[in-house]
Amino acid sequence: MFVDSHCHLDRLEWDKLKLELPDVIAKAQQAGVEHLLCVSVSLAEFEAMAELVAPFPMVSVSCGEHPLHQCDALDPELLLSLCQRQDVVAVGETGLDYFYAPDSKKLQQDAFVQHLQVGCQLRKPVIIHTRDARTDTLALMRSEQAYQAGGVLHCFTESWEMAKAALDMGFYISISGIMTFKNAVELREVVKKIPLDALLIETDSPYLAPVPHRGKTNQPAYVADVAAAIAEVKGLSLEQLAQQTTANFYRLFAGIQPKNA
Template sequence: MLIDSHCHLDRLKTAPDQDTLQQIIDAAKARDIAYFLCVNVRQQGFIDMKQKMAAFDEIFLSAGVHPLDVQDGLNVEEIESFARDEKVVAVGETGLDYFYANETKLLQQTCFEQQIDLAVKVNKPLIIHTRDAREDTINFLKRGNADKVGGVLHCFTEDWDMAKAAIDLGFYISVSGIVTFKNAGDLRNVIRKVPKDRLLVETDSPYLAPVPHRGKENQPAFVRDVAEFVAQLRAEKYADLADYTTENFFRLFKDAARLAGR
């Protein structure tokens, strides 16, 4: 059994309605993916996302504002109400992105601080996006006492020093289809070093489809390709990697309830 620990099912162009979303979920289940974490990026999109996913018990949710969407604003009280929803297992996607939006750096930092504080308040882990902001990301997590709740650096593309610093704070490292790309040699070296009890796999769908699906819209079924590649990379059995990443998911996202028989 596998879990797609980070996807944006509400943004799939190939699943604009409930019927096609069901087909996407069924296609993933056919490849042994049993659970999905649908990640919120815009405060204004949470309610629509929740309504679209309401029929699927195997889909968990997060609530937060992505660093590239901070210009749309952050109402902490409303995000807190979302974060306390029984389907919500994490706060985020939050973090810092100086690569694509250095001009909003200060606003990003403010929103990041607020969401770290919120995660600690509601006692739910953080989902972190970080790009070209290694030192600041770790420093804000330390100052905000994020180690109290932990979290995950999703779609990890940074170096081992950052991975180690995050792991030391109780965070997990999640690997996406990027690890299969030809130019991802440095990332592959990092992923080889991540301890078994700190690794997750994801698609980040509809983005970043792994080899051999490059050029297609990514979907949760493709997390199987990521997991098989990572298992080979780490000289492990696929079944073992599937088992321990699943256990890692439920250890981190403690409010995510297993369904009967799974």
């Protein structure tokens, strides 16, 4: 059984999918997906997101503000209050994105630090987005002692050196459908090196649909295709890959009970 460790169910394009949320969940289950983590990108939209997925026990939620969704300074008190909720199993999505928003570096850095501090305070793992910001991402993780919270670098597309640095801090690395893209040669080499016990899989749906679904709206069912691609690159059976990444997920997100617990 698979786990989709990072998806955005509140951002699925229903008109393109021509499905409702119960149908998306059912299709994921049919593909062997037993749990989904619906990841927050906006504090303002968190309550609506949590309400949307509340009827589905196989879906858990995180709480945070994506670096590309910040217009103003983050409200740290609101972040802490929401992350204290029992149903919130992780802090984020947070991090740094200098590729799309180089002009808001200071705003992003301040918010990232606040997310890391909340994660450490609550001992909840932090979900980190990083793009074109390797040095600052790692520097802030170190200075804020992010190892106390733990977490994951999600949708990883960076170098092996960055992955190794994060692994040395006890973080996990999550791989999305990007690794199935024709031009993702370097990423596939990185995937080969990531220890199996520190690896997660995700869709990041509705974005980045893996081959053979390129051009379609991504959905959690497609995490099985991500898993198959990783298993091939690492020379593992699909069952081995599924079992280990699922175990890793429940180890990291300890607030979630495994299906067979």
